[in-house]
Structures are given as C-alpha cells and as structure tokens.
Amino acid sequence: AQTVTQSQPEMSVQEAETVTLSCTYDTSESDYYLFWYKQPPSRQMILVIRQEAYKQQNATENRFSVNFQKAAKSFSLKISDSQLGDAAMYFCAYSRPRASGTYKYIFGTGTRLKVLA
Amino acid sequence: NAGVTQTPKFQVLKTGQSMTLQCAQDMNHEYMSWYRQDPGMGLRLIHYSVGAGITDQGEVPNGYNVSRSTTEDFPLRLLSAAPSQTSVYFCASSYLSAGLETQYFGPGTRLLVL
Numbered sequence: 001a002q003t004v005t006q007s008q009p010e011m012s013v014q015e016a017e018t019v020t021l022s023c024t025y026d027t028s029e030s031d032y033y034l035f036w037y038k039q040p041p042s043r044q045m046i047l048v049i050r051q052e053a054y055k056q057q058n059a060t061e062n063r064f065s066v067n068f069q070k071a072a073k074s075f076s077l078k079i080s081d082s083q084l085g086d087a088a089m090y091f092c093a094y095s096r097p098r099a100s101g102t103y104k105y106i107f108g109t110g111t112r113l114k115v116l117a
Numbered sequence: 118n119a120g121v122t123q124t125p126k127f128q129v130l131k132t133g134q135s136m137t138l139q140c141a142q143d144m145n146h147e148y149m150s151w152y153r154q155d156p157g158m159g160l161r162l163i164h165y166s167v168g169a170g171i172t173d174q175g176e177v178p179n180g181y182n183v184s185r186s187t188t189e190d191f192p193l194r195l196l197s198a199a200p201s202q203t204s205v206y207f208c209a210s211s212y213l214s215a216g217l218e219t220q221y222f223g224p225g226t227r228l229l230v231l
Contacts, residue, residue: 004159033217045160045207045222052217091159095218102148102167102211103218107159 002027004094006108013082014116020067021077021111023092030054032096033103034068034075039110040088048090051075079113087115118143121223123208129229130198138193138226140208148211148218149191150175151183153204154225160207166191198230 003026013019025034036048051059051068058066063083067076079086092108124139142149147168152160152175162175166185180202182194191210195202205227211220 043205043225045209047220050217093159102165102213105150105160105162105220107161109157109159 002029002094002096002106004092004106004108006092006111008111009109010112010114012114012116013079013086015082015084017082018078018080019082019113021079021090021092021113023075023077023108025073025075025092025094025106027073027094027096029096032094034066035093035095036064036066036075036077037091037093037107038086038088039091040085045091049077082115084115084117087113089113120144121208121210121221123206123223123226125226126224127227127229129231130195131231132199134198135194135196136198138195138206138208138228140191140193140223141189142191142208142210142221143189144210144212144221145188146210146212146221147188148213149185150209150211150220151181151191151193152207152209153177153202154207155204163193163206195228198228200230202228203230204228 005024032053034051038046049061063080065078089110091110095103095105121142150165151163164183166172208223
C-alpha cells in the first residue's frame with residue numbers, strides 16, 4: 001500500500017529566509033504524481049506545486065520549488081524568501097491512476113509552518 | 118464561477134441524528150470526492166464519484182452514504198451520527214487534462230457530534 005510520511009510536525013522560518021519541508025513516500029507504481037498543498041487558517045486547501053513522476057526536472061512555481069528524488073522516494077518543498085502569508089499547514093500528497101480513470105490521493109499528516117517576523 | 122461550495126460551514130449534531138452535507142460545483146467537472154480531516158492526520162477519502170450516477174467507496178466509507186444524481190451536486194449523508202464522525206469535511210471536484218488530474222477543494226464543513 002502507498003504511504004506518505006511527513007516527519008516534521010512543525011517548522012519555523014524567519015521572514016525572507018529559506019525553509020525546506022520534507023516528505024517521503026512509498027509506492028511500487030511507476031506512474032504517479034506528487035503534490036504540495038497549503039492550508040491556511042481559513043482551512044481552504046490550495047495547490048502549491050505538483051510533480052509528475054516521469055519528469056526528471058524539478059517543478060518550480062515562483063518562490064516554491066521541489067527536490068524530487070525518485071529513487072529515494074523523497075519529495076521536499078523549498079520555500080524561498082519566506083513571507084508572513086506562507087504561514088500555514090502544508091500537506092504532501094501522492095496520487096496514482098485508478099482503473100475508473102480518476103486518481104487515488106494519499107495525503108501526509110502535514111507540517112505546520114510558522115513564519116517569524 | 119463559484120468553484121466548489123459546501124454548506125453548512127459548521128454544524129453541531131447529537132449522537133444518532135442524521136444530516137446531509139451539501140457540495141456543489143459549477144465547473145462541469147466529472148469527478149467529485151469527499152474527504153475528512155482529523156487532527157494529526159492527513160485527508161482521508163470517504164467516497165468518490167466519476168460521474169452522475171456512479172459512486173464508489175474510498176478509504177473510510179463506513180457511516181456515510183453518497184449519491185450523484187447530477188454533475189453539479191454530490192451530497193454526503195450521515196444516517197446516524199456518532200462522536201467518531203466529529204471532523205472537518207472537504208468536498209473536491211476534479212478534471213483530467215493531458216492525463217493529469219487537477220483537484221479543487223471546497224472551504225470545508227466543520228462537524229461536531231456530541
């Protein structure tokens with residue numbers, strides 16, 4: 001069975017500094033996708049970044065980038081130039097295709113990021 | 118577009134009561150899902166639907182029923198609420214494009230069962 005592990009329940013970063021959130025996963029599948037979602041206090045789940053497993057190049061979205069190590073089954077999120085608005089719970093998620101055509105998602109337990117002014 | 122909407126935002130129930138959590142999307146997405154979020158745990162899939170009239174169980178389906186009579190609506194029913202169903206419930210809709218699914222979440226419903 002697939003699993004997603006986030007070993008850091010909480011992280012802190014100084015404003016304007018860089019922070020890396022860790023995520024590891026376990027799967028025997030070759031076709032899958034990985035995501036980072038942000039959940040601010042409003043509880044809205046917001047997609048931050050996604051990575052297709054077949055792509056070797058790490059995904060980047062503005063200040064957010066990932067370090068995807070497929071052999072190590074590691075998918076970390078780097079936030080550069082941290083801003084107060086980045087404070088939130090961050091969830092790592094894995095998805096793979098189902099026979100029905102949609103995708104099965106598995107979420108990690110989350111990392112709470114605090115940004116210090 | 119309103120995206121994915123959920124009602125109510127917050128609900129208190131007594132053990133044994135029934136209720137329906139509403140979810141609607143106006144993006145014409147085929148796929149819809151219900152998740153629950155509990156402290157210290159990630160989102161867990163309750164039920165999902167791949168189109169009108171088609172539903173299937175997720176990871177934690179016991180105690181919940183769903184139906185999908187239209188593309189837009191995907192209500193979640195609790196037939197006899199239990200304290201273990203105290204949680205935050207998220208509805209999501211998604212579509213496939215170039216083999217990649219993009220999932221959109223609603224704002225969540227916080228449910229407290231006493």
